[in-house]
Amino acid sequence: MLRAAVLGATGAVGQTFVRLLTRHPLFEIVSLVASERSAGKPYREAARWLQSEPLDGRIGDLVVEGVDAAPEADVVFSGLDASVAGDVEADWARRGYAVVSNARNYRMDPTVPLLVPEVNPDHLALVDRQDWGSGGFIVTNPNCSTVGLVMALAPLHQAYGVQAVHVVTMQALSGAGYPGVASLDALGNVVPFIGGEEEKMATETKKLLGTLTEAGVEGADVTVSAQCNRVPVMDGHLEAVSVRLGGSPSAADVAETLRSWTSPLAGRGLPTAPEAPLLVTDDPTAPQPRTHVHLGGGMTVTVGRIQDCPVLGVKFVVLSHNTVRGAAGGAILNAELLHAEGRIGAGARAQAA
Numbered sequence: 402m403l404r405a406a407v408l409g410a411t412g413a414v415g416q417t418f419v420r421l422l423t424r425h426p427l428f429e430i431v432s433l434v435a436s437e438r439s440a441g442k443p444y445r446e447a448a449r450w451l452q453s454e455p456l457d458g459r460i461g462d463l464v465v466e467g468v469d470a471a472p473e474a475d476v477v478f479s480g481l482d483a484s485v486a487g488d489v490e491a492d493w494a495r496r497g498y499a500v501v502s503n504a505r506n507y508r509m510d511p512t513v514p515l516l517v518p519e520v521n522p523d524h525l526a527l528v529d530r531q532d533w534g535s536g537g538f539i540v541t542n543p544n545c546s547t548v549g550l551v552m553a554l555a556p557l558h559q560a561y562g563v564q565a566v567h568v569v570t571m572q573a574l575s576g577a578g579y580p581g582v583a584s585l586d587a588l589g590n591v592v593p594f595i596g597g598e599e600e601k602m603a604t605e606t607k608k609l610l611g612t613l614t615e616a617g618v619e620g621a622d623v624t625v626s627a628q629c630n631r632v633p634v635m636d637g638h639l640e641a642v643s644v645r646l647g648g649s650p651s652a653a654d655v656a657e658t659l660r661s662w663t664s665p666l667a668g669r670g671l672p673t674a675p676e677a678p679l680l681v682t683d684d685p686t687a688p689q690p691r692t693h694v695h696l697g698g699g700m701t702v703t704v705g706r707i708q709d710c711p712v713l714g715v716k717f718v719v720l721s722h723n724t725v726r727g728a729a730g731g732a733i734l735n736a737e738l739l740h741a742e743g744r745i746g747a748g749a750r751a752q753a754a
């Protein structure tokens with residue numbers, strides 16, 4: 402087993418890391434880290450456990466550590482609040498740790514892979530261009546809305562070239578962490594603003610669909626416009642997407658392209674990779690958060706309502722689980738790819754200073 406630490410372990414994403422790692426066949430939690438508010442308390446007291454499965458007894462007994470902890474760990478997952486993730490993740494990378502982060506801080510750094518293993522696994526090689534002076538490195542996963550969009554766009558980009566995208570999101574409350582949006586703002590309401598989200602969807606999409614060159618990642622030449630909304634849904638970001646594609650394929654062509662796409666992870670045996678990373682449905686009422694969000698353990702991205710669009714050519718709806726595929730599950734899959742590529746674990750590198 403590889404030893405894993407979780408930074409930000411008490412938060413919404415941190416708890417999802419803990420739940421997903423508890424019975425993981427490759428990683429074993431050895432350290433849980435959070436703020437000074439939580440440090441020194443047993444995890445069961447420090448975290449207000451909100452997961453759908455009971456907290457494991459051994460994990461609940463672990464005493465939460467502060468960010469200056471120095472566990473013997475082969476991999477460090479970060480679900481830290483972005484206000485502290487920049488400094489803390491850099492400090493852990495400098496101390497020789499392999500940091501697999503979910504926070505936004507380093508996503509657009511030219512030497513940091515912004516990774517969705519099914520979309521741009523080759524970008525992982527960027528870690529060789531990092532120099533923290535210790536063998537440590539940082540790998541990131543995208544914003545939770547970007548990941549669903551990019552999973553649907555990647556096969557279309559390969560087949561036709563994506564030229565322009567307009568996306569309107571309906572984002573779950575769990576995306577705002579805990580306690581997140583005030584109940585009086587959320588209940589029976591829609592809030593048409595999520596700070597920074599629309600910009601991130603544009604910049605991250607271009608990097609994810611971009612090409613790795615000697616000079617770094619050359620962003621894809623795609624125009625993206627996003628409008629992001631918070632809706633009173635527990636988990637699952639639903640997105641209405643319109644696309645202009647090279648060669649102007651029909652909706653039927655697009656549906657066939659998405660259905661016949663094969664993940665580059667197929668057959669590699671990564672434990673968190675779902676059997677169907679991209680599911681295309683013909684059900685005219687799908688996908689819906691309540692019925693589709695947990696498919697593939699929350700790692701399947703579902704595409705439906707694929708139709709011809711008189712404005713941009715083709716339109717469809719995408720659903721992805723924001724705290725699993727869009728956060729902890731995505732980061733764990735990144736770590737599984739790091740392991741499969743020999744970049745963490747036995748023989749890879751020193752685990753800590």
Ligand SMILES: NC(=O)C1=CN([C@@H]2O[C@H](COP(=O)(O)OP(=O)(O)OC[C@H]3O[C@@H](n4cnc5c(N)ncnc54)[C@H](OP(=O)(O)O)[C@@H]3O)[C@@H](O)[C@H]2O)C=CC1
Pocket residue numbers: 408409410411412413414415434435436437438439440468480481482483485486503504505543544545575576577578579580723724727728
């Ligand atoms: N929720 C989602 O769907 C997604 C979230 N993200 C990103 O993941 C990260 C975590 O988000 P989320 O779990 O929702 O946020 P939460 O607010 O629920 O959790 C934040 C975590 O950071 C810790 N923390 C806060 N301040 C400090 C500090 N000064 N020092 C050390 N630890 C600190 C908290 O510890 P304590 O409990 O002790 O305060 C807690 O563990 C963020 O960067 C967010 O942007 C990314 C994609 C999706």
Ligand SMILES: N[C@@H](CC(=O)OP(=O)(O)O)C(=O)O
Pocket residue numbers: 483503504505543544545546572573575576577595598601723
């Ligand atoms: N803003 C996202 C969650 C998030 O924290 O995103 P990011 O990791 O890009 O800051 C959401 O609301 O639903």
